[in-house]
Amino acid sequence: MQDSSIWIEKFRPRRFDDIIGQEIIVKRIKAFVENKNIPHLLLAGPPGVGKSTIALVIARELYGENWRENFLELNASDDRGINVVREKVKDFARTKSIGNALFKIILLDESDSLTRDAQQALRRTMEQYSNTCRFILSCNYSSRILDPIQSRCTIFRFKPLEKESISKIIDRVCKEEKLKVDDKSRDALIYIAEGDARRLENVMQSCSMISNKITEELVYEIVSSARPKEIKEILELAIEGKFSNAKNKLLEVMLKHGLSGLDIIKQIQQEIWNLKIDDNKKIELTDKCGEIEFRMVEGSDEFVQLEALIASFMKNDKPYSK
Amino acid sequence: MTNHIPNKLNEIIGQDTSKILKWFENPGKKSLLIHGPTGVGKTSSVYALAREKNLEILELNSGDLRNKERIKNVIGEASLQHSLFGRKKLILIDEVDGISGRHDYGGLAELNKIIENTKNKIILTANEIFDSKFSMLRRKCELLEFKHVDYLDIFKLLKKICDGKKVKYNEIILKNIARKNNGDVRASLIDLNMNMIEDKINEVGDLREYAQDINEVLRIIFKSRDVDVLMKILSTLDEDLDEVFLWIDENLDKEYSEDDLINAYDKLSKADVYRGRILRRQYYRFLVYQSILMSAGVGLSKKEKRNLYISYQRPSRILKMWIANNRNAKRKSIAEKFAGKTHSSVNKAYKEFDILVNFLKDEKLAEELELDDDETEWIRRNF
Numbered sequence: 083m084q085d086s087s088i089w090i091e092k093f094r095p096r097r098f099d100d101i102i103g104q105e106i107i108v109k110r111i112k113a114f115v116e117n118k119n120i121p122h123l124l125l126a127g128p129p130g131v132g133k134s135t136i137a138l139v140i141a142r143e144l145y146g147e148n149w150r151e152n153f154l155e156l157n158a159s160d161d162r163g164i165n166v167v168r169e170k171v172k173d174f175a176r177t178k179s180i181g182n183a184l185f186k187i188i189l190l191d192e193s194d195s196l197t198r199d200a201q202q203a204l205r206r207t208m209e210q211y212s213n214t215c216r217f218i219l220s221c222n223y224s225s226r227i228l229d230p231i232q233s234r235c236t237i238f239r240f241k242p243l244e245k246e247s248i249s250k251i252i253d254r255v256c257k258e259e260k261l262k263v264d265d266k267s268r269d270a271l272i273y274i275a276e277g278d279a280r281r282l283e284n285v286m287q288s289c290s291m292i293s294n295k296i297t298e299e300l301v302y303e304i305v306s307s308a309r310p311k312e313i314k315e316i317l318e319l320a321i322e323g324k325f326s327n328a329k330n331k332l333l334e335v336m337l338k339h340g341l342s343g344l345d346i347i348k349q350i351q352q353e354i355w356n357l358k359i360d361d362n363k364k365i366e367l368t369d370k371c372g373e374i375e376f377r378m379v380e381g382s383d384e385f386v387q388l389e390a391l392i393a394s395f396m397k398n399d400k401p402y403s404k
Numbered sequence: 405m406t407n408h409i410p411n412k413l414n415e416i417i418g419q420d421t422s423k424i425l426k427w428f429e430n431p432g433k434k435s436l437l438i439h440g441p442t443g444v445g446k447t448s449s450v451y452a453l454a455r456e457k458n459l460e461i462l463e464l465n466s467g468d469l470r471n472k473e474r475i476k477n478v479i480g481e482a483s484l485q486h487s488l489f490g491r492k493k494l495i496l497i498d499e500v501d502g503i504s505g506r507h508d509y510g511g512l513a514e515l516n517k518i519i520e521n522t523k524n525k526i527i528l529t530a531n532e533i534f535d536s537k538f539s540m541l542r543r544k545c546e547l548l549e550f551k552h553v554d555y556l557d558i559f560k561l562l563k564k565i566c567d568g569k570k571v572k573y574n575e576i577i578l579k580n581i582a583r584k585n586n587g588d589v590r591a592s593l594i595d596l597n598m599n600m601i602e603d604k605i606n607e608v609g610d611l612r613e614y615a616q617d618i619n620e621v622l623r624i625i626f627k628s629r630d631v632d633v634l635m636k637i638l639s640t641l642d643e644d645l646d647e648v649f650l651w652i653d654e655n656l657d658k659e660y661s662e663d664d665l666i667n668a669y670d671k672l673s674k675a676d677v678y679r680g681r682i683l684r685r686q687y688y689r690f691l692v693y694q695s696i697l698m699s700a701g702v703g704l705s706k707k708e709k710r711n712l713y714i715s716y717q718r719p720s721r722i723l724k725m726w727i728a729n730n731r732n733a734k735r736k737s738i739a740e741k742f743a744g745k746t747h748s749s750v751n752k753a754y755k756e757f758d759i760l761v762n763f764l765k766d767e768k769l770a771e772e773l774e775l776d777d778d779e780t781e782w783i784r785r786n787f
Contacts, residue, residue, distance in 0.1 A: 087769045090746050134747040157747065192749055280748060281756070288762035304759055325665060326657045333721065337728035340735060340754060377673055381680035385721060386653055390673035393666045 089287045090280050093255060094135055096142060102254075102279075103247030104132050107238050111136060115143050118184060122208060122217045124193075124232060126224035127240025130278030133220040137189045140218070144183065151180045157191035164199040167207065175211040186215045193219040194226035201228045208234050242277020251279055255286055262295045270301040313349045317357060320395035328392050333385065343384025347375050350391065370394050408565050408593055410452045416445045417561050417589065418553030424449055428457065428525065433546045435519045435526040437500070439533045440550030443590030446529040449550075450496050460491045465498035472510030475518065483522035493524045500541065501530040501711075516540045532627070535711040552587025552633060555579070561589070562596050571600060586620065586637070618651055622716050625652065625703045626659040634703040638695045645695060649675065650719035652702060658714050664706040671701030734782040738764065741773045761787045 086092045095101045098112045114120040120140065125133040141149040154174045156166070171188060179186045190196070196204070205228065208217055217235070221227055224237060243251075252271055256263055263271065275282035288304045289296045312335045319328035336346060351371045354364050374391040378384055413421040427436050438446045454461045462482050464470060479495055503511045519526060519541070533542060559575075559582040566573045581599070585591040624637050638648065652672060660668050675697035678690040739753040742760060746753075753760065761783060763769060770780050 086745075087766070087772055088742075088746055088763075090748070129749060129752055138747070155747070157743065157749075191747065280746075281759075284756065284759050288759050291762045291766065304762065323662065325661070329657060333724065337724060337732075339758070340728075340732045345755065374673065377677045381673070381676040382683055383649070383653075383676045383679070386649075386669075386676050387673050389653070390669040393669040396662065397666055 089255065089259075089283045093251070093258070093283060095132075095139060098139055098143065101132060101135065101139070102250050103243045104136075104240060107240065108136070111140065111238070115140055118144070120144075120216055122212070122235040123219065124224060124227065124235035124237045125218065125220045125240065126222070126237065128222060128242055128278065130280030130282075131240040131243055132279070133240055134189070134191060137187075137218045137220065141187055141189075144187075145181070148181065152183050152186045153189065154186070155189045155191065164197065164203050167196075167200045167203045171204070171207055172211075175207060175215040178214060185213070187218060188215060189218045189220070191220050192222070194221035194223050198228070201231055205230050205234070243275075243279055244277070245272055248272050248275050248277065248279070248282060251282060252286070255283060259286075259290060260294060261286070261290055264297075266298040267296045267301055270298045271296070274301060274305045313346070313353050314356065316392065317350065317353060317395055320392040321357070321359065323396050325393060325396060329389055332388060332392065336385070343378050343388055344375070346388060347371060347378065347391070351375075367395065408561070410445075410448055411455050413449060413452045413456060416449050416452060418557045418587075419445055419449070419550050421449055421452075423548055424453055427546055427548075428453060431525060431546070433544065434522050434524075435528060435545040436548060437528045437530065437533065437541060437545035438548045438550060439530045441552055441587065442531060443585075443588035443592075444550045444553055445589060446550055447496075447498055450494070450527050450529070454494055458491065459494040461494050461496055463496040463498060465496075465502075470503050470508040470511045472514040475511050475514045479518055479526075480514075483518050483524050483526065485523075495522070495524055495526040497526065497528045499530065500528045500538070501532055501535070512537060512541075516544065519544045532709070532711040534709055553589050555582040555585075555587065558582035558585070558587070558589055558592045562592060565593075565596065566600075569600075586624075587633075618648065619716050621648065622651055622655060625699055626655070626706075626714075627709055627711075628703055629706065629709055631700055631704065634700040635696065638699045645691070645698070646679075647719075649679070649698060650722065651716065652698060654719040654721065655714070655716045656702070658716075659710060659712075660706060668702045668705035671697045671705055675701065734779055738773075738775060738779050738783070741775065745773055 098108055098115075101108050111120070111123075123137075125136065127133060141153040145152050154171075156170070174186065174188060177186075190204075193201075204217075208231070219227065219231070219235065224232065224239070249268065249272060252263060252268060255261065271282060271285065274285060285301060285304055286296065289300050292300060312331060316328045316331050316335070319325075319331065332346070335341070336343075351368065354367050354371065357364070359367075371391060374387050377390075378387040381387055410416050413425055424436070424438075438449065440446060451461065453459070462479070464475065464478055479497070482493060483495060497515065500515070503515075528541070528545060530538070533547075559579050562578045562582060563573070563575070565571075566578070577599070578596075581595045582592050585595065621637055624633060628634055638645070649672075656668055656672070657665060675694045678694040678697070682688060682690045682694065735757055736750075736754060739757055739760075740750050742748070742764070743750040743753045764773070764775075764783055765787070770783075775783075
């Protein structure tokens with residue numbers, strides 16, 4: 083892996099000392115590892131802030147070169163229904179660890195996407211095999227983890243990486259890959275990263291395919307390809323009363339970029355504030371947006387919900403005249 | 405439809421035909437405009453009247469060309485002369501709303517002129533007369549509205565016909581025929597005829613083509629403001645509610661605009677919330693709410709009836725989504741490989757694919773991710 087050509091792997095820290103940011107969390111976990119014992123861990127926070135990295139560092143620091151023998155990672159792309167928890171996890175958990183290790187580690191990535199049943203099954207397993215196995219659960223939202231599981235774990239809450247940390251990562255990548263950034267492009271990178279190191283490195287690697295001099299324009303160009311600017315056009319069409327055009331465009335954008343209804347509604351909610359409409363109207367539309375997002379979660383046809391939302395952008399405040 | 409031709413006005417069911425007689429005996433205006441839905445007896449009433457009063461009918465219907473010239477030639481003369489042999493003339497202009505603005509150019513204007521000057525009585529029929537282009541006609545004619553016929557009345561009629569012909573029948577089948585046709589007597593009679601084999605009424609098969617059925621349902625939801633009709637419309641339809649939902653969604657913006665569209669979409673969105681709850685909780689009581697919001701909810705969202713003729717489109721969204729999903733299958737499989745190698749989330753990789761793809765083109769990288777030939781080829785072609 084060390085010489086992976088995917089930067090997010092290539093630049094993934096291998097030791098505690100390599101980790102940039104999350105100082106307090108790193109310090110406390112390091113103390114556990116130095117004592118050769120860790121509790122079950124629940125690592126909560128947004129993507130790209132170091133949750134998986136810390137889990138992998140723990141394994142390396144505890145087990146050395148052969149860390150893989152005592153470490154099982156299951157991510158959301160694997161099948162993780164209740165049967166997997168019952169069989170695969172149990173099989174791994176109940177066998178003795180290899181070498182001098184006192185226990186094995188199971189990393190469950192994106193554990194908030196585990197079904198309720200699977201979480202229930204996990205709860206007993208964690209207890210039963212706590213002598214031979216530690217669990218590290220990572221998730222975006224700890225509220226989606228059942229209480230009984232939370233109560234068995236030590237919880238660490240990760241925040242998006244600070245500007246300074248992102249800036250340090252930029253330096254590290256630039257040095258290794260011989261890239262040039264100026265102040266403007268650095269600011270642009272920090273802005274688009276949104277505290278997510280993975281996103282930062284993916285964007286930088288994309289830029290590097292085009293030029294080793296990273297410019298502000300290049301950064302925004304790369305990023306905008308994944309955030310369709312059509313959303314604004316769609317809303318403007320609706321405001322002008324061209325509903326059918328807006329509707330057709332919306333479907334086209336969703337299908338072309340493979341976006342879900344929730345992806346779209348998130349962007350609409352942000353885009354409202356860039357529209358040239360009255361501020362009170364913006365509040366009203368934001369309220370409507372929230373209502374529709376709620377209905378989307380409760381309902382079954384995301385597209386109809388979005389249509390209802392963009393229809394409400396047409397509403398002008400003139401009283402209806404007969 | 406040879407099984408029932410009313411010879412007298414009082415044989416027409418479900419309509420107040422005495423008003424036609426009253427008009428005929430004592431006309432306030434020379435012309436009478438009968439309007440109402442399809443198949444409820446408008447034209448039949450006129451023929452019944454003619455038989456009853458021994459009148460000669462001069463008819464011009466939508467099967468005829470009805471431009472200015474034609475109307476003038478056929479009706480113009482006749483409207484001014486009396487019959488030679490004492491048999492009175494009755495002029496019938498059937499399906500006035502079928503007069504086309506393009507092909508029947510000048511027809512309506514000519515008709516207005518004739519109505520103004522006619523010496524003979526004229527009866528006109530139409531489905532919808534509230535378009536502004538009929539405003540002159542509305543003013544110049546006496547108006548009589550025909551309504552949907554209650555299905556129990558249709559049922560009684562069907563029963564009477566069967567009894568008259570000594571045909572054996574099952575009441576449930578007759579009721580089904582009556583109910584399925586939504587107050588349309590003519591359609592019910594046609595269906596009765598079709599199912600009458602030898603001396604028995606058979607089980608009702610698929611009476612009408614599906615596309616026809618759904619079109620009728622949409623027409624009623626989009627055009628009617630009659631809450632009784634709207635409330636009944638979905639319960640008389642055998643089709644899948646989900647299918648109707650998609651049809652409404654596909655065609656709503658062709659019928660409604662502005663506030664009506666906003667309100668109707670709000671109702672549709674709420675109907676969908678109930679649908680989601682039904683799917684998730686299997687709580688089928690919610691069907692009532694879903695169905696009422698879809699029919700009466702959408703129907704009453706309009707402030708006024710609209711009379712534009714719209715031909716409805718078959719829902720296309722599901723097909724488009726299916727095609728797109730197939731197209732995006734490679735995107736998904738590549739995102740999975742990427743996420744698997746980098747301890748990251750498949751969803752996120754899928755969403756940020758447009759960023760990643762810039763370096764996924766790299767051969768060395770494709771090799772590391774174990775992309776197969778199809779996948780690298782797909783990237784090369786699409787990005």
